[in-house]
Amino acid sequence: MQKLGDFKLPHFFNYPPYFTLQPVRDTREKQVQLWKDLILDYCKTQKIFVIGLEEDFALFSNPVIERSLSHEAREAFLSALVSEGRAEWLNKGHRKCLILWHRVQDWADIIFRFVKDNGLEDSVMTVEEIRSGIESRGTELHGIDRTILMRALRVLEQKGKLAIFKGTSADDEGVKFSM
Amino acid sequence: MMKEQLATFRIQLEEFARKHKNDIRKNPAFRSQFHEMCAKVGVDPLASNKGFWAELLGIGDFYYELGVQIVEICLATRPHNGGLINLQELCILLRQRKSDREAVSEDDCLRAISKLKVLGSGFEVISVGKKKLVRSVPTELNKDHNEILELAQAQGFVTVEEVERRLSWTSGRAIDALDTLLDEGLAMIDDGHRDRKRRYWFPCVSSNSTPVADT
Numbered sequence: 425m426q427k428l429g430d431f432k433l434p435h436f437f438n439y440p441p442y443f444t445l446q447p448v449r450d451t452r453e454k455q456v457q458l459w460k461d462l463i464l465d466y467c468k469t470q471k472i473f474v475i476g477l478e479e480d481f482a483l484f485s486n487p488v489i490e491r492s493l494s495h496e497a498r499e500a501f502l503s504a505l506v507s508e509g510r511a512e513w514l515n516k517g518h519r520k521c522l523i524l525w526h527r528v529q530d531w532a533d534i535i536f537r538f539v540k541d542n543g544l545e546d547s548v549m550t551v552e553e554i555r556s557g558i559e560s561r562g563t564e565l566h567g568i569d570r571t572i573l574m575r576a577l578r579v580l581e582q583k584g585k586l587a588i589f590k591g592t593s594a595d596d597e598g599v600k601f602s603m
Numbered sequence: 604m605m606k607e608q609l610a611t612f613r614i615q616l617e618e619f620a621r622k623h624k625n626d627i628r629k630n631p632a633f634r635s636q637f638h639e640m641c642a643k644v645g646v647d648p649l650a651s652n653k654g655f656w657a658e659l660l661g662i663g664d665f666y667y668e669l670g671v672q673i674v675e676i677c678l679a680t681r682p683h684n685g686g687l688i689n690l691q692e693l694c695i696l697l698r699q700r701k702s703d704r705e706a707v708s709e710d711d712c713l714r715a716i717s718k719l720k721v722l723g724s725g726f727e728v729i730s731v732g733k734k735k736l737v738r739s740v741p742t743e744l745n746k747d748h749n750e751i752l753e754l755a756q757a758q759g760f761v762t763v764e765e766v767e768r769r770l771s772w773t774s775g776r777a778i779d780a781l782d783t784l785l786d787e788g789l790a791m792i793d794d795g796h797r798d799r800k801r802r803y804w805f806p807c808v809s810s811n812s813t814p815v816a817d818t
Contacts, residue, residue, distance in 0.1 A: 440760075450682065
């Protein structure tokens with residue numbers, strides 16, 4: 425099986441027609457499903473949060489079979505993820521896409537467990553510490569995209585589990601947990 | 604006396620079956636020979652799931668289960684190949700599912716499929732060129748379609764130009780046939796080659812397990 429680093433690529437990735445948007449509806453549906461699953465899977469294992477449509481995203485081409493996804497195809501697959509709530513366009517031009525391989529609610533749950541696991545129920549932490557502090561190492565939170573983190577924190581804030589506040593320095597947002 | 608001879612054969616066959624029950628279950632070649640022996644004396648061990656043979660060998664179950672798995676695999680692969688699957692590939696997929704205790708041969712598959720056919724399930728084995736394909740959808744393939752499939756066996760795909768040239772068809776005839784195959788889900792288009800020619804790929808003639816590279 426072909427690999428991309430550690431990642432095992434599915435068989436369809438080596439079958440040239442899957443790199444061309446299929447005109448027949450049923451075939452297209454199958455194609456889109458396969459690509460959606462692959463993109464989510466890959467981003468999850470590689471901890472990729474943003475895909476730039478015009479950038480060199482590894483899945484967009486397969487040099488072994490000399491095929492690449494057209495811009496239209498890339499947009500089609502990512503749009504399908506957006507429709508499903510597993511991704512969001514970061515701008516109107518559909519150039520960059522935020523990938524939610526965990527939904528925002530899932531991230532909120534992960535943060536909740538993280539706080540409990542580390543006995544931080546009444547503590548204060550900076551947002552930066554949550555994503556790069558010592559406690560985050562080895563957890564899924566380590567290196568999480570800031571936009572996604574803020575969204576998840578706001579979900580928890582709405583439920584009264586924490587409060588977000590501006591810190592002493594201009595760029596230092598903090599969180600007071602009350603779980 | 605014919606009747607007596609046949610009765611003797613049956614008894615001998617039953618003894619054989621009893622003695623070699625394990626071999627029959629585990630060894631496809633053995634199994635195939637056993638079927639031939641049965642056929643010679645007019646015995647069909649698969650005629651019914653109950654009765655002497657089924658109980659003695661449990662062989663009815665074997666083919667029944669195989670049939671069910673074949674149906675499952677055909678359904679699962681249908682979105683990819685349009686309901687037409689290479690017999691070889693089907694066997695590979697079946698072997699992946701079964702434990703190693705019971706090997707599965709192409710002969711076994713064909714028998715299980717013929718049983719399915721009897722049930723009126725629309726399963727059929729067709730020959731295209733050198734290969735056998737298992738059809739699990741009502742789509743009837745006409746001669747033009749068959750010829751294209753046969754042509755596609757060489758590289759897994761064809762181009763319109765190639766069809767015209769090799770089969771001496773008009774452009775219209777080639778495109779018609781290819782479009783039908785496309786609509787039926789038996790073909791997929793590929794516009795990505797650097798020579799800019801559209802290729803029509805046929806999943807049913809390729810094996811999923813081998814990566815395809817065409818330069």
